[in-house]
Amino acid sequence: MRTNLNSELATKPHYPILDGLRGVAAIIVVTFHLAEPFSTSNLDKFVNHGYLAVDFFFLLSGFVMGYAYDDRWHKMTVGSFFKRRIVRLQPMVVLGMTLGAIGFYFTDSTLWPLIHTIPIWKMLLVLLIGYTILPVPLSLDIRGWQEMHPLNSVGWSLFFEYIANILYAIWIRKFSKTALSILVGIAAIALVHLAITNGDVSGGWTLNVEQVRIGLTRVMYPFFAGLLLSRVAKHTRIKNAFLWCSLLVAIVLYMPRIGGAEHLWMNGVYDSVCIIIVFPLIVYLGASGRMQTQRENRVCKFLGEISYPLYLVHYPIVYFYVAWISNNKGLTIVQAWPYALIILISSIILAYAALKWYDEPVRKWLRKKLT
Template sequence: MRFTALDSIRGVCAILVCLFHLPVVFFLSDSAFILHSYLFVDFFFVLSGFVICHAYGDGLNLRSVGPFLLRRFGRLWPLHAAILCFLVLLQLGVWVLYQYGLSVGQAPFEGRWDTTALVLDLFFLNSFGLWPDVTWNGPAWSISAELWTYLLFAAVAVFALRRMVWVAIFMSLAALVALAVFSAGTMDVTHDFGVVRCIAGFFAGVCTYRVWQRYFMERSLWPGAEWAATAGAIAFVILAGETVLALGAPFVFSLVVLAFAAEGGTLSRLLSAAPFKAAGRWSYSIYMVHSTIIFMFFNVARLADAKGIAPLIVMVDGERKVDFSLVDASWANDVTMVTYVAVIIAVAAITFRFIEVPARTWFNALARAWSESQQRDAGPGAGISRPAQPLPPVVRAGQ
């Protein structure tokens, strides 16, 4: 089953996260909605739990766990590794600039660009607080968190399938309590408590799927449910911000997923339009490439500022941002924002076509061969309860 509307929403949320990170003073940059759009990462986690449960919640056992995890690794790691390779090349470029006395801020291969941090990123260990800040490709903390959460889900699906809902409720609530106690009551955690944040959202998504499966799979929700869920989510993001209220994100986004899973409303029909569907397909790439594009753009602006070509850098709430109004070109801020989104989408379309799709195909074939080998070794009548199948297109990593 294809959850087209949810897939499209994921694309929209990915773009909103991109705008949240954009260090440019554009016309919406100081709005509460954009300033708090980091919360849409929690939508990714909830949606991931929902769809993973849909695809695998009734079909994992000890034999099928390996192929399942291989598929998930193959969905996340290839693009992640490709971006890290590109960032290493960029750091080599920064090193060359340093040899000519051109500074772009931090020295090459230091701080977040340290080679030890690179190893942590490569092995998905960048969401356990092993480094004092986000490393290399900043958004990758969330896919690290997701991979380890997949492992936890597999354990639940194998050993506690009949009690999955109760275990999922416990894990989600326990994770939220841990965040309330150990992260100063905020949802804005990444490299330090990223896995805990992911567990809270992912297992809320698992519960949401079970509710949908039992009560709403064969029926439509109230016709206005999509509008109400959308309005509620927008209001929540604006009001919750970085307060303790943000801990309610898994519950709010669970309602959004529940409302759009049936795809029976006018918003679902709108989200089935080609541009939204494309954003959904490319959403993982959109999310993963945007930080690299920001790094390249911002350091060009930093060089221009440092060399006196144009004053572009301004401090806003303790953060450096680019503001073209410093050179009487405030219109350029908004043009930059639009261009930034367009470039991200274009690059994401390329990485999806030439990295994500081939890698996913290869890993899926590898996982299928592994499953078939296990069935042959087990002998007739001892196959896996439900053969692992390619995941529906809304499965993300992340997220």
């Protein structure tokens, strides 16, 4: 019975363009983190709105969740749903945290002068907590950056992704379109308030009340707006959707800061419009698009496959890069860009290797054991 259920749930076709767009956004995230050490605040970052990629991921996840599972709950239990999500997400979480732990003691920088005084038991405890994706308490912040996951910073967004998955499976999947629309509307108001008050939506990676509020606000609108979009959208046939949607994603994420320090609210309005209007439009166009050539299909397939591994494996390498910049005061982005390019390419290669030699085999094994 379980085997039949698993095969039934695997029969739905993917949206290849949405897979490709996830990969495009993941690559931009890497460039965002590589440019970040040369900024002094959110006001002067070179890839200024790269943080919005997380909100785009949340919206994509909500859309795909509704498409994949909304009409299958009569064949599936909440428990089997969570097993499938764990199989999909946790293997790369474990690898990403392990890579972060391996690199932790090999990082030597003025940024983290106390790293080599951290006892091994403490790092292993942080690693074990990281494997569960539960946040690390501030008392175990071994890096000193107040991150939920000091060994691999990006784990914070996976924590909120899991919260959205839990809310969907236990409660919100049962909402009518009207009830879901009301929830999405309330979440949009909260998002606009956050963005305009703070000047942006950046944040969510620290385990304190304010940052958890930011993380929850960031996930609630896009994830459940994506779910709503999957239920109400009537797709058309759009040519060259991958090209146009990729350009839109790049324009949104590479857009310079708007308004400056004097008019923070203006950038907040920009973030709000992007998340509430532009991202759903991109997902709609991407879901409506059709592959034009086999080459385009292969590109989207490759980008989709590496997107999640790339997100999880790149940051342990970025820690070394940040340390190098910190240890060589006065470096400019012009001087550092060849090394940044090497790290970007290396991260993509590592992500593909992790996919083929680790993630896919482990998921295949787990599916046999758990489903």
